Amino acid sequence: MTQNKEQRPVLVTAATGMTGSRVVAGLRASGHEVRAASRSSEWRFDWDDTDTWDRVLEGAGAVYLVQNDVNPRVPEFVKRVKALGVERIVLLSARGIDEPDYFEGVTEPPSHLRAEEAVKAGGTEWTILRPGWFAQNFDEGLLADGFRSGVLRLPTAEGAVxxxxxxxxxxxxVAALTGEGHHGRTYELGGPRASTLAEAVGEISAALGREVRYEPVSVEEYVEGLTKEGWSEAGAREMVVALSAIRRGREARISPGVREALGRGPRDFSEYVARTFRRDGDDS
Ligand SMILES: NC(=O)c1ccc[n+]([C@@H]2O[C@H](COP(=O)([O-])OP(=O)(O)OC[C@H]3O[C@@H](n4cnc5c(N)ncnc54)[C@H](OP(=O)(O)O)[C@@H]3O)[C@@H](O)[C@H]2O)c1
Known part of the structure; x- marks a missing residue:
């Protein structure tokens, strides 16, 4: 007898990443069987090696899908999802990707938009998550190296997030993967309060009891800094595009998605700070 999708394991891609690791933990805490997948995970999955795709999908009921921004292949993957009988996709996308003036200098549809279109047309149940900038960028993500160096230099002027x-x-x-009422929904996700880079860094500095500074720089200074650290020019320019939404004030908007999906408001930035940063020597 075939199991219904609620009893089948949930495939989580990017399982070691900022969101995937938490999706894995949330699913396990609520008693669901999980396939944690990525190149270095228990279930080996590599976007660049199509031979790894079917094994992680076979027998799964739903998938948390995080695309690889460097080599986006969601449209191909969605075909395998459908062919192997997986019934539900929750796609991690990004805020603003269908708005022509959100990011500066974008001339073709962003790959996230192509991924969304493929998921919507793919013949499974689907939910799309469009988050803004993650708080965890300060300690786990794109801003972590700069933050650790003590001076965060970014071309974001006084833009708030x-x-x-x-x-x-x-x-x-987790709600969309395992619950009902989320099919066909696109949730735009943001925190409850906008703060500038200077304010956010100041809040974390206060928790750490150590000064970390935000220093606004020009786009060219920023690109030069990244290329000196070994980034490719193309990679640095992609970061500039992503950060342009902050400089232009687009990331300051309040988004309704957490409340729409969960019936409660989003966590404040201060909760992330209190949970993540402690004064040196403070174990409490
Ligand atoms: N950061 C933000 O503020 C922000 C805002 C909006 C949207 N987003 C979107 O969020 C997505 C990133 O999600 P995330 O932040 O949760 O992940 P993440 O922390 O950036 O981690 C990347 C994950 O992808 C896996 N991975 C990397 N290359 C892979 C490959 N070739 N094949 C399979 N897995 C691979 C990594 O694990 P292994 O190394 O083990 O493979 C890791 O689990 C991106 O699409 C980004 O555009 C980010």
Whole structure:
């Protein structure tokens, strides 16, 4: 007898990442069987090696899908999802990707938009998550190296962000993967309050009891800094595009998705700070 999708394991891609690791934890805490997948995970899955795709999908009931921004292949993957009988996809996308003036200098549809279209047309149940900038970028993600160096240099001027806690993204993902009422929904996810880079860094500095500074720099200074650290020019320019939404004030908006999906508001940035940063020597 075939199991219904609620009894089948949930495949979580990018399982070691900022959101995937929390989705894995949330699913396990609520008693669901999970296939944690990535190149270095228990279930080996590599976007660049199609031979690894079917094994992680076979027998799964639902998939948390995080695309590889460097080599996006979601449209191909969605065909395998459908062919192997997986019934539900929850796709991690990004805020603003269908708005022409959200990011600066974008001339073709972003790969996240192509991924969304493929998922919507793919013949499974689907939910799309469109988060803004994650709070966890400061300690786990794109801003972590700069933050650790003591000076965060970014071309973001006085732009503010409603930082979304990856714990909230995971809570929404778990609800959409395992619950009802989320099919066909696109949830735009942000935190409850906008803070500038200077304010956010100041809040973390206060918790750490150590000064970390934000220093606004020009786009060219930023690109030069990254290329000196070994980044490719193309990679640095992609970061500039992503950060342009902050500089232009687009990331400051309040987004309704956490409440729409969960019936409660999103966690404040201060919760992330209190949970993540402690004064040196303070074990409490
Ligand atoms: N950071 C933000 O503020 C932000 C905001 C909006 C949207 N997003 C989107 O969020 C996505 C990233 O999600 P995340 O932050 O949860 O992940 P993440 O922390 O960036 O981690 C990347 C994950 O992908 C896996 N991975 C890397 N290359 C892979 C490959 N070739 N094949 C299979 N797995 C691979 C890594 O594990 P292994 O190394 O073990 O393979 C890791 O689990 C991106 O699409 C980004 O555009 C990010």
């Amino acid at each position: 409603t930082w979304i806690d990856a714990e909230d993204i995971a809570d929404v993902a």
